[in-house]
Amino acid sequence: MLHRRDVLKGMALAGTALSAPLLPTAARAEAVTLDVLYAFPAFAKFHEPIAQEFMKQQGDIKISFRAPAPSYDEGHQTMMRQSMTNQLPDVYYAGYHLLAELVRNLVKRKQITEVAPLLAAEDPAWRSANYADSVLALGKVDSKMYGLAFNASLPIVYINEQLVRAGGGDPDNMPTTWEDTIKLGAAIKAKGSDLVGITYSVNDWPDDWLFRSMILQGGGSMLDASETKAGFSGDVGLKAMTYFRRFVTEAGMPLIDWDQARQQFIAGKVGIFIDTPARLRQVTDLIGDKFTLRTRLFPIDDKAKGGLPTGGNAAIITAKDPAKQKAAWEFLKFVSGPLAQKMVVETSGLHADQPARLGAGIPRTFLRQESELPYRVAAA
Numbered sequence: 001m002l003h004r005r006d007v008l009k010g011m012a013l014a015g016t017a018l019s020a021p022l023l024p025t026a027a028r029a030e031a032v033t034l035d036v037l038y039a040f041p042a043f044a045k046f047h048e049p050i051a052q053e054f055m056k057q058q059g060d061i062k063i064s065f066r067a068p069a070p071s072y073d074e075g076h077q078t079m080m081r082q083s084m085t086n087q088l089p090d091v092y093y094a095g096y097h098l099l100a101e102l103v104r105n106l107v108k109r110k111q112i113t114e115v116a117p118l119l120a121a122e123d124p125a126w127r128s129a130n131y132a133d134s135v136l137a138l139g140k141v142d143s144k145m146y147g148l149a150f151n152a153s154l155p156i157v158y159i160n161e162q163l164v165r166a167g168g169g170d171p172d173n174m175p176t177t178w179e180d181t182i183k184l185g186a187a188i189k190a191k192g193s194d195l196v197g198i199t200y201s202v203n204d205w206p207d208d209w210l211f212r213s214m215i216l217q218g219g220g221s222m223l224d225a226s227e228t229k230a231g232f233s234g235d236v237g238l239k240a241m242t243y244f245r246r247f248v249t250e251a252g253m254p255l256i257d258w259d260q261a262r263q264q265f266i267a268g269k270v271g272i273f274i275d276t277p278a279r280l281r282q283v284t285d286l287i288g289d290k291f292t293l294r295t296r297l298f299p300i301d302d303k304a305k306g307g308l309p310t311g312g313n314a315a316i317i318t319a320k321d322p323a324k325q326k327a328a329w330e331f332l333k334f335v336s337g338p339l340a341q342k343m344v345v346e347t348s349g350l351h352a353d354q355p356a357r358l359g360a361g362i363p364r365t366f367l368r369q370e371s372e373l374p375y376r377v378a379a380a
Contacts, residue, residue: 076095119136150336176300279348
């Protein structure tokens with residue numbers, strides 16, 4: 001005899017079966033959601049579309065972004081805290097200048113996956129076609145590779161061609177040392193009380209990239225060989241600090257935040273502006289036809305030993321679950337691959353129809369071997 005409760009229970013089970021997706025149980029079980037963290041909210045403009053494209057191609061892998069960290073430094077602090085509470089994301093985009101410290105901490109806790117064996121398991125022809133050795137080196141710490149470079153850039157010089165000419169400079173032959181650059185900046189400043197010769201936002205940059213750049217270009221280093229003491233306490237560091245002061249006293253640099261400095265350049269009030277190429281698209285769009293924008297190479301004082309620090313980040317895998325680790329590797333390959341990199345460039349870099357002279361100061365670290373770069377590139 002059937003009881004009323006048995007009939008209702010059977011109806012409920014039947015309804016559940018009818019409403020469930022008509023997918024094999026094994027396929028449903030393989031679906032993976034990756035928890036991903038990156039820095040700088042403005043970078044959602046390329047992270048989000050890249051993730052959408054990846055999910056189109058990988059129907060069984062979903063990407064869920066955490067709220068972006070305000071900067072690489074704050075993202076680093078978050079990762080260090082969450083490593084202690086086992087609340088790490090599955091994938092994190094670590095700033096190069098902080099990668100070594102983060103990796104060493106995670107290695108001790110067995111919370112990071114070495115990606116070199118994963119890359120070695122891929123087709124050698126595919127690997128050589130997509131990754132230069134100099135780019136792979138950006139993800140290495142203590143001779144082991146823990147990350148794949150996602151983006152990489154060197155600081156560049158943006159110039160207002162009209163103001164440079166007014167100051168007696170030649171936009172096609174800009175100074176290659178900081179002494180001469182400051183002299184040109186002072187000449188530009190002298191052309192108007194509302195003009196600024198040089199803007200170099202070391203006073204407000206969200207990390208040490210611009211400070212580090214000035215130390216390395218002079219042949220110095222941030223740390224000594226033991227990595228326990230500052231490496232810029234001598235002449236190189238003193239000269240860098242002197243330059244920073246002269247930007248203000250001779251070239252008229254105001255001590256404002258980096259966004260305000262960029263807006264001042266866009267308004268046509270700054271002759272020489274040092275910034276990241278990641279905002280080239282934004283700068284060119286906002287300038288429009290106000291003046292002629294050019295980009296030039298970052299001056300290097302020490303031509304023999306001087307270099308520049310690579311800015312940007314490498315994606316690392318911190319997932320513990322094997323299925324998530326496998327999915328995370330697919331995600332790392334995609335974001336560092338040609339389609340995703342094309343999306344980044346089109347979002348933040350040059351327009352396809354912009355003149356080649358505009359990008360003359362932009363080293364394309366993903367397209368050239370290190371030996372072809374105009375500078376000796378140094379990771380964090």
